[in-house]
Amino acid sequence: xxxxxxxxxxxxxxxxxxxxxxxxxxxxxxxxxxxxxxxxxxxxxxxxxxxxxxxxxxxxxxxxxxxxxxxxxxxxxxxxxxxxxxxxxxxxxxxxxxxxxxxxxxxxxxxxxxxxxxxxxxxxxxxxxxxxxxxxxxxxxxxxxxxxxxxxxxxxxxxxxxxxxxxxxxxxxxxxxxxxxxxxxxxxx
Numbered sequence: 001x002x003x004x005x006x007x008x009x010x011x012x013x014x015x016x017x018x019x020x021x022x023x024x025x026x027x028x029x030x031x032x033x034x035x036x037x038x039x040x041x042x043x044x045x046x047x048x049x050x051x052x053x054x055x056x057x058x059x060x061x062x063x064x065x066x067x068x069x070x071x072x073x074x075x076x077x078x079x080x081x082x083x084x085x086x087x088x089x090x091x092x093x094x095x096x097x098x099x100x101x102x103x104x105x106x107x108x109x110x111x112x113x114x115x116x117x118x119x120x121x122x123x124x125x126x127x128x129x130x131x132x133x134x135x136x137x138x139x140x141x142x143x144x145x146x147x148x149x150x151x152x153x154x155x156x157x158x159x160x161x162x163x164x165x166x167x168x169x170x171x172x173x174x175x176x177x178x179x180x181x182x183x184x185x186x187x188x189x
Contacts, residue, residue, distance in 0.1 A: 029094040030149050036086045037155060037166070040175055044154045044168060047073035071130055071171040081128045086166060086176040095148070095164060095178050102147045103183070125163055125179075131172045 051069055087095065131137070137158055148157060151166075155175060158165040164181035165174055 026094060026097075029090050032088070033086070033091045033094070033149055036088075036091075037149075037151060040086060040168075041152050041154050043074060043077045044070075044171070047077055047171075067170065067172055071168075071173045074168065074171055074173055075128050078128060081175075083125075083127050083176060083179075085127070087178045092178045092181075096181055098147050099144065099164070099181055100183075102144050125160060125165065125174060125177050127174055127176055129174050131158070131165075131167055131174055137167075 047070055050073055051066065084092070145157065151157065154169060156167055156169055158167050159182065160177070162182045162184060163177045163179050165177040167173065168175055
C-alpha cells in the first residue's frame with residue numbers, strides 16, 4: 001500500500017504544475033505553438049521518407065525537382081490545411097503581443113532592418129502554396145527573432161508585407177501565417 005504522505009506529495013506536485021501553467025497563459029500558448037510546429041515537422045519528415053536522398057549537386061534543376069517533390073508530398077499529407085491551423089487565434093494574438101513588446105524596445109532598429117531588406121509584397125498568401133520563385137526571402141530582423149519561439153531547422157519565419165510567415169525551408173512551402181503581425185508603420189511603403 002502507498003503511504004498517504006507520498007500520495008499527498010504526488011498530488012501537490014501535479015497541482016503545482018497545473019497552477020503554474022494556469023498562472024502563465026503565455027507559456028501555455030507558446031507550448032501549444034511548439035507542439036503544432038512539432039506536429040508539422042513530423043509531417044515534413046514523413047514526406048521526406050518517400051523521396052530519394054538528394055546527393056550534393058550544383059544543378060538548380062535537380063534541387064528544384066526535389067523541392068517540388070517534397071512540397072507535393074507535404075501537400076498530400078496536409079491537403080486540408082488552412083490558415084490558422086498552426087497560428088490559431090490565441091497563438092496569433094500571442095505573436096502580435098511578442099512582436100509589439102519587441103517593437104516597443106527596438107522599433108527603430110527593426111524598422112531600419114525591414115527597410116534595408118528588399119520589401120516583399122505578395123498579392124495573397126496561401127497556405128500549402130510554394131513561396132513564389134523570384135520573390136526575395138526577406139529575412140526576419142534578428143532582434144525580432146530573439147523574442148519569438150525558436151524553430152526547428154525544417155522551418156523558418158519570414159516577413160511578407162505586414163504578415164509573419166512560417167515557411168518550410170526545404171519545400172519552400174508556406175505552412176501558415178499571421179496576417180497584420182507587424183504594425184503598418186514598421187514596413188517601408
